[in-house]
Amino acid sequence: MDIYFGLGSNLGNKEVNLINAISLINLIKLDCGGVLKLVGASKIYQTSPVGFSEEECKSGNIPVFLNCAVLYRFYKYRHENNNTDSIADYENIGKDLLFKIKNIEKLIGRKFNFKNNGEVLFVRHISREIDIDILLLDKIIISLPKLNIPHKELKNRKFALIPLLDINENLIDPITKNLYKNILSDFSATEEGITQSFKPYGVFSDNYLNINKI
Numbered sequence: 001m002d003i004y005f006g007l008g009s010n011l012g013n014k015e016v017n018l019i020n021a022i023s024l025i026n027l028i029k030l031d032c033g034g035v036l037k038l039v040g041a042s043k044i045y046q047t048s049p050v051g052f053s054e055e056e057c058k059s060g061n062i063p064v065f066l067n068c069a070v071l072y073r074f075y076k077y078r079h080e081n082n083n084t085d086s087i088a089d090y091e092n093i094g095k096d097l098l099f100k101i102k103n104i105e106k107l108i109g110r111k112f113n114f115k116n117n118g119e120v121l122f123v124r125h126i127s128r129e130i131d132i133d134i135l136l137l138d139k140i141i142i143s144l145p146k147l148n149i150p151h152k153e154l155k156n157r158k159f160a161l162i163p164l165l166d167i168n169e170n171l172i173d174p175i176t177k178n179l180y181k182n183i184l185s186d187f188s189a190t191e192e193g194i195t196q197s198f199k200p201y202g203v204f205s206d207n208y209l210n211i212n213k214i
Contacts, residue, residue: 001074003036003097004136004167006151006160010049010065011129017108018044021130022070024104031096032089033076040071042163048197049127050159062127066201069135069163090140094147101132135164139174150174155183158198 005025009017028036049062074093109129135151142149150173154160161184164171171180 001138002136003072003074003134003138004164004171005070005072005101006067006131006133006135006154006163007070008047008065008067008131008159009129010063011127012109014066015044017130018066018068020108021104021132024107025070025072025101025132028097028100030074030093030100032093034074034093036072036074038070039073040167042069042166044068044201045159045163046197046199046201047159050157064197065159067159067163069160069167071167087140087142090137091142091144091147094134094137094140094142094149095144097134098147101134105130105132133160135160136171136174139172141174155180158184158187162198 007018007021009021011017022038022041025036026038030036045067047065047067049065105128110131133151134147134149135154137149140149151160154164155173155176161180165181165184169181172178173180173183176183
């Protein structure tokens with residue numbers, strides 16, 4: 001099973017934050033008895049912030065982001081119950097992944113608040129050391145109160161789609177059955193991210209993450 005993540009950082013040492021996030025994802029062991037293997041990565045892109053006012057962006061008070069996408073392959077390491085074929089199985093994997101990547105964000109330094117019931121609340125549209133999103137889980141569709149796969153904003157985010165298509169330009173939206181590259185090319189001027197400044201950022205060898213060294 002292929003799992004695509006989108007990563008972004010605009011605080012601290014952004015390159016190191018991305019590498020640390022990928023390294024920690026490598027260590028995830030899922031409750032169902034599975035591990036993740038890094039098998040693909042996009043270019044690194046420097047992007048202007050989305051979700052902030054024009055005045056905030058022009059003032060330079062909101063640092064630019066570094067964004068990338070990574071592809072992991074899910075492997076079972078236990079022999080019992082080795083089939084994963086029900087939507088409940090996929091939902092449990094998705095919820096477990098979400099819990100673990102939010103802990104990774106916390107470890108790297110992402111700020112969060114608490115709701116009254118003690119639940120962690122991550123604030124949207126705020127500068128952060130790291131942001132990790134589950135973009136795709138194979139062709140699975142999951143719709144839960146706190147988990148939507150494909151990511152519900154993926155088709156509206158240039159900073160997520162372009163790195164994703166670096167890895168696989170023929171990916172299809174499981175919901176609409178449209179190619180993501182066609183969704184990207186069909187952006188209208190009013191959609192989020194279309195006017196966003198976006199360019200490759202040459203941090204790593206050949207402008208790609210060197211996945212063999214992570």
